[in-house]
Amino acid sequence: MDKSILVKALIVFSLPASIIFSIFLGRYPVSAYDIFGSILHTIAPSLIHSPPDPVQRIVLLYRLPRVLAAALVGISLSVSGASLQSMLRNPLVSPHILGITSGAAFGAALAIALLPGYVPIELVAMASALLAFIIVLAIAWGWGHGSIVSLVLAGVIVNALFSAALSLVKFLTPDPHRLASITFWLMGDIGQAAQWGDVTRMFMVITPCIAVLVLARWRINILSLGDEEAHALGVNPVVERIFFASLCALATASAVAYAGVIGWAGLLVPHIIRLTTGCDNRSVILYTVFLGGAYMVLADDLARCLTTEVIPIGIITTLMGAPLLIYLLRRAGRVWR
Amino acid sequence: MGKVLVRLEGVSYSYDGVKALEDISLTIHCGEVVSILGPNGAGKTTLLKCLLKILKPHGAIYIDGREINTYRVKELARIIGYVPQIHHSVFAYRVLDFVLMGRAPYHSMFSLPSESEYDKAMEILEELGIRNLADRTVAEVSGGQLQLVLIARALIQEAKILLLDEPTAHLDVSNELRVLSIVYRLVHSRVVDTAIMAMHNPLTASMFSDRIVLMKNNRVVAEGSPREVLTRENLYKAYGVDFEIIVKDGRVIAIPCRTNTIYPIE
Numbered sequence: 001m002d003k004s005i006l007v008k009a010l011i012v013f014s015l016p017a018s019i020i021f022s023i024f025l026g027r028y029p030v031s032a033y034d035i036f037g038s039i040l041h042t043i044a045p046s047l048i049h050s051p052p053d054p055v056q057r058i059v060l061l062y063r064l065p066r067v068l069a070a071a072l073v074g075i076s077l078s079v080s081g082a083s084l085q086s087m088l089r090n091p092l093v094s095p096h097i098l099g100i101t102s103g104a105a106f107g108a109a110l111a112i113a114l115l116p117g118y119v120p121i122e123l124v125a126m127a128s129a130l131l132a133f134i135i136v137l138a139i140a141w142g143w144g145h146g147s148i149v150s151l152v153l154a155g156v157i158v159n160a161l162f163s164a165a166l167s168l169v170k171f172l173t174p175d176p177h178r179l180a181s182i183t184f185w186l187m188g189d190i191g192q193a194a195q196w197g198d199v200t201r202m203f204m205v206i207t208p209c210i211a212v213l214v215l216a217r218w219r220i221n222i223l224s225l226g227d228e229e230a231h232a233l234g235v236n237p238v239v240e241r242i243f244f245a246s247l248c249a250l251a252t253a254s255a256v257a258y259a260g261v262i263g264w265a266g267l268l269v270p271h272i273i274r275l276t277t278g279c280d281n282r283s284v285i286l287y288t289v290f291l292g293g294a295y296m297v298l299a300d301d302l303a304r305c306l307t308t309e310v311i312p313i314g315i316i317t318t319l320m321g322a323p324l325l326i327y328l329l330r331r332a333g334r335v336w337r
Numbered sequence: 338m339g340k341v342l343v344r345l346e347g348v349s350y351s352y353d354g355v356k357a358l359e360d361i362s363l364t365i366h367c368g369e370v371v372s373i374l375g376p377n378g379a380g381k382t383t384l385l386k387c388l389l390k391i392l393k394p395h396g397a398i399y400i401d402g403r404e405i406n407t408y409r410v411k412e413l414a415r416i417i418g419y420v421p422q423i424h425h426s427v428f429a430y431r432v433l434d435f436v437l438m439g440r441a442p443y444h445s446m447f448s449l450p451s452e453s454e455y456d457k458a459m460e461i462l463e464e465l466g467i468r469n470l471a472d473r474t475v476a477e478v479s480g481g482q483l484q485l486v487l488i489a490r491a492l493i494q495e496a497k498i499l500l501l502d503e504p505t506a507h508l509d510v511s512n513e514l515r516v517l518s519i520v521y522r523l524v525h526s527r528v529v530d531t532a533i534m535a536m537h538n539p540l541t542a543s544m545f546s547d548r549i550v551l552m553k554n555n556r557v558v559a560e561g562s563p564r565e566v567l568t569r570e571n572l573y574k575a576y577g578v579d580f581e582i583i584v585k586d587g588r589v590i591a592i593p594c595r596t597n598t599i600y601p602i603e
Binding site: 086089090091215216218219221222224225226228229231232233234235240274278280282 | 390415419424429431439449500
């Protein structure tokens with residue numbers, strides 16, 4: 001019992017710890033005094049002398065928003081992943097299943113290829129992601145009355161459609177520079193979302209969605225029992241699944257539109273939590289918030305500090321995730337055998 | 338005879354034009370274990386789904402005096418507890434947490450179960466003799482134990498009516514007897530008011546039912562006490578198989594006869 005409380009405390013602690021640690025990290029060395037001085041000076045300028053200008057700029061305009069953006073993206077993808085795995089009764093599902101990622105990728109490519117500089121990429125990506133999800137819902141509702149299979153299959157169909165459309169846009173883009181930007185966008189980069197304005201806009205969409213999912217985490221357990229049993233327990237499975245899936249879609253769309261396609265976090269983090277705390281979503285969804293945020297913050301640290309170039313974070317999350325999951329499954333294989 | 342708990346009047350249902358229930362009228366009283374008996378495809382499960390309001394049939398169904406369509410799903414779940422034939426668990430919940438999910442009809446979307454509900458779950462596990470399973474996961478318990486766990490989940494719903502869909506179809510003889518005698522005891526010690534079970538085996542149905550509703554081809558063929566219903570003619574009509582009927586200590590035992598005729602499978 002004591003051990004499990006310790007593990008849970010460590011998971012909760014991992015998020016603030018990784019955020020603070022990451023602000024120190026980078027090529028320009030800063031001290032603890034610089035960081036807290038900069039933040040405190042911004043909040044209450046009369047209390048403290050401002051630290052030197054470059055330090056303040058690095059901390060406040062570069063590292064802090066970037067670290068917070070990474071945490072938000074991580075939380076959004078991981079909690080959506082955990083919720084969708086439960087309500088679609090499939091541990092292999094990731095938040096990309098609902099067509100959102102392909103939708104966002106297509107929108108971003110379109111914006112880069114045809115409208116560079118005219119409209120913000122993230123706006124087109126977000127609109128296109130939500131359009132993809134609406135098509136998924138329409139297909140799933142019209143054909144299968146919102147059943148699990150219809151939702152997943154509709155996701156697969158829409159993913160395929162938007163991927164083809166994305167390839168078409170790439171094929172028709174003559175300019176190699178724009179083609180390169182599309183490819184880079186597709187690999188994911190938190191740096192694209194590292195302005196305070198982006199962070200604020202992501203925060204305003206992601207936080208309410210995730211808050212509702214966290215509050216309703218026991219209810220999501222009930223949906224994971226299957227439609228008939230959920231119905232017999234007084235829950236309307238179709239209505240509630242579509243409601244929760246829409247929240248996941250909104251949160252994921254917002255993360256993907258700003259930061260690009262980042263795989264694996266939504267699949268991996270919920271599994272790590274399940275293997276440490278058990279399958280009940282009362283703990284899974286709650287602790288996924290902390291570990292999901294921490295995981296992405298650390299992955300972004302590697303992305304920006306490992307080499308002199310910024311490595312796309314999608315590559316890091318996968319390279320980190322795959323061996324970690326293999327190790328965990330080996331250790332606790334009996335849960336999924 | 339006790340109070341009327343469930344009443345069906347001319348209930349019919351078809352799946353996209355294929356008839357599954359035709360003109361079923363039934364009355365089920367407080368204090369009796371009722372078996373809906375019949376071969377595969379007779380319409381037993383469809384009937385249970387209509388009672389759960391998963392399917393919306395033609396005709397009228399009254400639950401505890403009120404028309405079923407006047408109940409919200411949540412209200413109905415406080416009256417009817419459902420035990421599926423088998424539970425496919427994707428996630429290996431702890432047995433105690435799994436049983437606790439039976440409290441869902443008493444919770445809003447955002448509330449969590451309380452300490453007293455945990456205590457109640459433990460009490461029910463104790464009552465069913467499976468307290469030792471509380472900390473295992475549902476993936477680790479045997480088929481018979483899982484059936485009892487599902488019954489525990491229905492009991493914590495505080496349901497008056499238990500609906501069981503072939504609860505022992507996947508169990509060996511000893512587990513089958515254990516599960517069915519527990520269901521029988523629950524009704525006769527008035528933990529629940531009635532249990533309605535879909536069954537396909539006349540032998541076990543005769544051992545644990547106060548009343549049997551025999552179905553065939555989406556209709557009720559016969560209805561009454563096991564002695565009235567389990568006759569050679571009725572069973573032949575329903576199953577197309579000869580049965581030998583033995584009455585022992587006032588109980589009817591129906592044994593299928595071995596035959597060399599090959600029946601067409603319906």
